[in-house]
Amino acid sequence: MKEKGVILFIAVFAIIASCKKDDSTNVEVIPPRPLAEVEAENDATIIEYLKTHYYNYEEFESPPADFDYKIVLDTITSLTDDKIPLIDQVSTMTIPVSSETFNLDEDVTVNHTLYYLAAREGIGESPTVGDSTFVAYEGQLLSGNIFDSNSTYTWQYLPFFLRGYAAGVSNFRVGGEIISNPDGTIEITGSGIGLMFIPSGLAYYNNPPLGSGIFNYDILVFQVNTGLFIEATDYDNDGIPSIMEDLNNNGNLSDDNTDASTELSSGFGFVPNHLDRDDDQDRILTRDEIVIDSEGNISFPDSDGDGIPDYLDADS
Known part of the structure; x- marks a missing residue:
């Protein structure tokens, strides 16, 4: 009986091992979908949503005494077919997205709305x-499922956030005076309140955060309350406002890295210009290669006359 038991154990173990081996060799890796295909699908889905939904615009037009100034979305039905659909109220902006952004094998640039x-x-x-920017926000999917929110104002350096989110926030005006409430909370008079619909190519595409409730190619909806912002933010304190370090003017500060090749060979890692205090890696700080006058105006010397300002020219 004991010998038969051992043989049986070995047979079972062999079967299990075989199954595990088969499982590992049969794992199917699904490649990312083409960028243009996903963009077209996302855009059609957003448009359909905008045609069939409305928001509480009447409350914003004539606010009741206890109105919380929160955007509420709802479906247009036979009982609400007199409501103005979102499609007739939204504005749009077009943002080109390169497939390189998501490390796709294809080499294309696709306009996203x-x-x-x-x-x-x-x-x-x-x-x-x-x-x-000093912002309160709520993020949800088209289904209405909320994946993130912060009802109190928090500082956000926009280049650290989703490209579509940063672009959306830049379309809204901020408020004015800060008011401190007895309960310790604050309000900002005349703050902006906005809504944005972000296709996945301007969000996470096929790589959403684990456990976030966001899935591949999901469209994101953000409601924001824009309170304040720091004008001409200079995040790396190199004397140049971050927005001026968007050298290709595409609204994506993370793909502007003048000294990328030097950083790669030196093993320092990639640091885009808006986070780099020495943009050309010549061991002279950017602040020491520009001129700022008494009124805050910036000029960019080009000591060797090659058309490249010193702060971007390692051999100047």
Whole structure:
């Protein structure tokens, strides 16, 4: 009996091992979908949503005494077919997205449409995509499932956030005076309140955060309350506002890295210009290779006359 038991154990073990081996060799790796295909699908889905939904614009137009100034989305039905659909109220902006952004094998650039709505215009100016902004926000999927929110204002350096989110926030005006409440909370008078619909190519595409409730190619919807911003934010304190370090003017500060080849060979890792205090890696700080006058105006010397300013020219 004991010998038969051992033989049986070996047979079972062999079967299990065989199954594990088969499982490992049969794992199917699904490649990312083509960027243009996903963009077209996302855009059609957003448009259909905008045609069939509305928001509580009437409350924003004539706010009740206890109105919380929160955007509420709802479906247009036979009982609400007199409501103005979102498609007739949103604005759009076109943002080109390179397949390189998501390390796709294809080599294409596809225009993506960002849809946004200002439910309440702020009384201040609008930040740029390179500014630090004081924002309260809520993020959800088209299904209505909320994946992230912060009801209190928090500072956000926009280049650290999703490209579509940063672009959306830059379309809204901020508020004015800060008011401290007895309960310790604050309010900002005349803050901007907006809504944005972000296709996946301007969000996470096929690589959403684990456990976030966001899935591959999901469209994201953000409601934001824009309070304040730091004008001409200079995040790395090199004397040049971050937005001026978007050298290719595409609204994506993370793909501007003048000294990328030097950083690669030196093993320092890639640091885009808006985070780099020495943009050309010549061991002279950027701040020491520019000139800032008494009024804050910046000029960019080109000591060797080669058309490249010193702060971007390692051999100047």
